[in-house]
Amino acid sequence: MTKKKILPLLLAAAMMAGSWSLPAKVQGAENDSATVVQQEENQSAEEETEQDAAETPAVQDAAKESTAVTPMVTPPADDAAKEPEVKLPAGWIRENGVWKYRKEDGTLAAGEWIVHQNRSYYIKEDGTMCASEWYTDEKGNTYHFYSWGGMRQGEWYKENGSWYYFNADGTLKKQEWFTYKNRTYYANADGRMSAGLQTIDGKTYYFESWGGVGLKGWQKIGTTWYYLSEDGSIKKNEWFEHGKRMYHVNSEGIMNTGWATIDGTDYYFESWGGLRVNAWAAKGNTWYYMDADGVKKGEGWLSYKSNWYYLDKNGAMMHDKWLYYQNNWYYLRSWGGMYKSQWATIKGATYYFQSWGGIYKNGWQDVGGKTYYFYSWGGIAKDKYIDGYYVDKNGVRRNSKSICVAIDAGHQRKGNSEKEPIGPGASTYKAKVASGTTGVATGINEYELNLAVSLKVRDILEERGYDVYMIRETHDVNISNSERAKLAAQNGADILVRIHANGDSNQSVYGALTMAPGNGNGYLSSDVISKSQKLSQKMIAAFCKDTGAKNRDVIYTDTMSGINWSTIPVTIIELGFMSNPSEDRLMATESYRDKMAQGIADGIDAYYE
Numbered sequence: 001m002t003k004k005k006i007l008p009l010l011l012a013a014a015m016m017a018g019s020w021s022l023p024a025k026v027q028g029a030e031n032d033s034a035t036v037v038q039q040e041e042n043q044s045a046e047e048e049t050e051q052d053a054a055e056t057p058a059v060q061d062a063a064k065e066s067t068a069v070t071p072m073v074t075p076p077a078d079d080a081a082k083e084p085e086v087k088l089p090a091g092w093i094r095e096n097g098v099w100k101y102r103k104e105d106g107t108l109a110a111g112e113w114i115v116h117q118n119r120s121y122y123i124k125e126d127g128t129m130c131a132s133e134w135y136t137d138e139k140g141n142t143y144h145f146y147s148w149g150g151m152r153q154g155e156w157y158k159e160n161g162s163w164y165y166f167n168a169d170g171t172l173k174k175q176e177w178f179t180y181k182n183r184t185y186y187a188n189a190d191g192r193m194s195a196g197l198q199t200i201d202g203k204t205y206y207f208e209s210w211g212g213v214g215l216k217g218w219q220k221i222g223t224t225w226y227y228l229s230e231d232g233s234i235k236k237n238e239w240f241e242h243g244k245r246m247y248h249v250n251s252e253g254i255m256n257t258g259w260a261t262i263d264g265t266d267y268y269f270e271s272w273g274g275l276r277v278n279a280w281a282a283k284g285n286t287w288y289y290m291d292a293d294g295v296k297k298g299e300g301w302l303s304y305k306s307n308w309y310y311l312d313k314n315g316a317m318m319h320d321k322w323l324y325y326q327n328n329w330y331y332l333r334s335w336g337g338m339y340k341s342q343w344a345t346i347k348g349a350t351y352y353f354q355s356w357g358g359i360y361k362n363g364w365q366d367v368g369g370k371t372y373y374f375y376s377w378g379g380i381a382k383d384k385y386i387d388g389y390y391v392d393k394n395g396v397r398r399n400s401k402s403i404c405v406a407i408d409a410g411h412q413r414k415g416n417s418e419k420e421p422i423g424p425g426a427s428t429y430k431a432k433v434a435s436g437t438t439g440v441a442t443g444i445n446e447y448e449l450n451l452a453v454s455l456k457v458r459d460i461l462e463e464r465g466y467d468v469y470m471i472r473e474t475h476d477v478n479i480s481n482s483e484r485a486k487l488a489a490q491n492g493a494d495i496l497v498r499i500h501a502n503g504d505s506n507q508s509v510y511g512a513l514t515m516a517p518g519n520g521n522g523y524l525s526s527d528v529i530s531k532s533q534k535l536s537q538k539m540i541a542a543f544c545k546d547t548g549a550k551n552r553d554v555i556y557t558d559t560m561s562g563i564n565w566s567t568i569p570v571t572i573i574e575l576g577f578m579s580n581p582s583e584d585r586l587m588a589t590e591s592y593r594d595k596m597a598q599g600i601a602d603g604i605d606a607y608y609e
Helices: 003-017 043-054 078-082 446-463 481-490 526-547 581-587 590-608
Strands: 035-037 091-095 098-102 112-116 119-123 134-136 142-144 155-159 162-166 176-180 183-187 196-200 203-207 217-221 224-228 238-242 245-249 258-262 265-269 279-283 286-290 300-304 307-311 321-325 328-332 342-346 349-353 363-367 370-374 384-386 389-391 404-409 416-421 429-433 467-470 495-502 512-516 551-556 570-577
Touching (some): 098 119, 162 183, 183 203, 245 265, 286 307, 307 328, 328 349, 404 446, 404 481, 416 481, 429 481, 446 467, 446 495, 446 570, 495 526, 495 590, 512 526, 526 551, 526 570, 570 590
Parallel strands (some): 495 570, 512 551
Antiparallel strands (some): 134 142, 155 162, 196 203, 217 224, 238 245, 300 307, 321 328
16 A cells, blocks of 8 residues: 555544644645535735834834734645545635634534634635635624735735734724823724825814824924924914914915915015014015014004104004105105205205204205205205395305306417416526417317306305406407416415316317316425325316216316415316317307306316305
8 A cells, every 4th residue: 555545544543532632734625526624724824924024114013023923724635635544523714715614513614703723714695715805793893804804903904005013903083192112102083004195083184294293393294384283183263482483374384474364464574484573574565563462563663773764553664755744844765764964866856854853944044064054844945046045056055255257268369479487496498378279170269268268167166155356358468377367366265276278289179177186296385285196186076077077087187377376275177189080060059158157167176166
């Protein structure tokens, strides 16, 4: 008899004698075309358990802790089907590819739980074992089973991207809070682990992607900030303090930023959420001041960083406009600050604002050592006579006896070639006076141009309140350059302005310039040198501004007799180049001569400002 025929007989004899129990593994038997075997943990079940454990949330290791590692059936080996039939009193039956369970009484289990080797299984009404599926009993308890049939217990399970947790008795947690490894979780009504924002019993909570809740403080979800309370719920529609700053979250729990109306009051919140206090906040083009409580300050004056502002009845900052307040006029600048202790030109009129912001008005006032006339509406008078005084184009009152200007129209009809020293005690001599150049295009003599412009300057200066001394008023004189300088001082002049025109061998050269003594001039005092240089600088700047002439700046020279012999501040103004055809024709026109005279007078004004 072969070994394959002897083994089944030995096993049957041992069982009948009651002296030998079945081993843990039974290779197989045949019984009415059904295979009955003692079920145990197989390799495929172990692999499923390891896979579930690997997918459990980061803070959980539930699957690794599971003791459900005992698949109760090992499919029979190929050669087991060839063994003789062995009937077992209870155990698993694999029939047509599905597992069933034969109870101790020999009947097949159906619609009931069984416990086999300390693991729970559920046999459906058709007698088949639940495997890789869900089951909900009549009480609403839900269970899930491994592919080898065992019920999941005390562990996490992930399906279709959602996590579930099973109690120790295998029931699925539903609609309840629970703690796992010191972290708090919530399972919703269908048992899925909550993640993200969830509203539970009227409160909204934030759960991490792995399900835990319990974070406190600020939490950014997507691009939105929320604040989590001690219990992990999101604050909603309330004020609270954090880091010594006040914040507010709206009815959805979202942190307020920018403008927000809360209980009928407007507030402004920084981009990072803090309430703005004691600072400005803009709504469109309108600025408001938020006080220490974060509320818009009402109507009235506001002192902020050494400037004064005025807020209207709506709390808006006034700007670019006049304010009439307690019988005084104030002006709020473009950025809102009040003018004070300064001049300001507004729509062409010039005003002076006192230290407290109000304007001068109704009469004469001294400002910075100069006297001005203010109209009843606050603007100053300019370029006219007021109360017998002349106020210049800058509004400064001129006393007709306080300043005398000597005007020297350069050259004369006939020159004088006799020599004279170029300065007191000089060994260098020059001709006393020349007749000057001639216009290359107009044929006008320089001495004619010089006197025509000088007479216009005289008239303007006298209108402005200056006393004027003219060195000459006709062409038929014979006055040397040194004598002209002496005459100016002898007749009480405070300054000497010598008016000339230029010429050059290069006809393309054009423009205006002034001449002044150099710092090393040995004929003049340092005071006269300094003041002459200032007069020359002011003169050329004003002249070119009024005429549009090219500014050839100041030439410093110590060779001019008319400068070196002067004992008062002196300058030579060269109107332009008569050797340049275009400039020669221009200087011949009355309109341009008026501009040249205006420029010289303005240069004198600038010197005395």
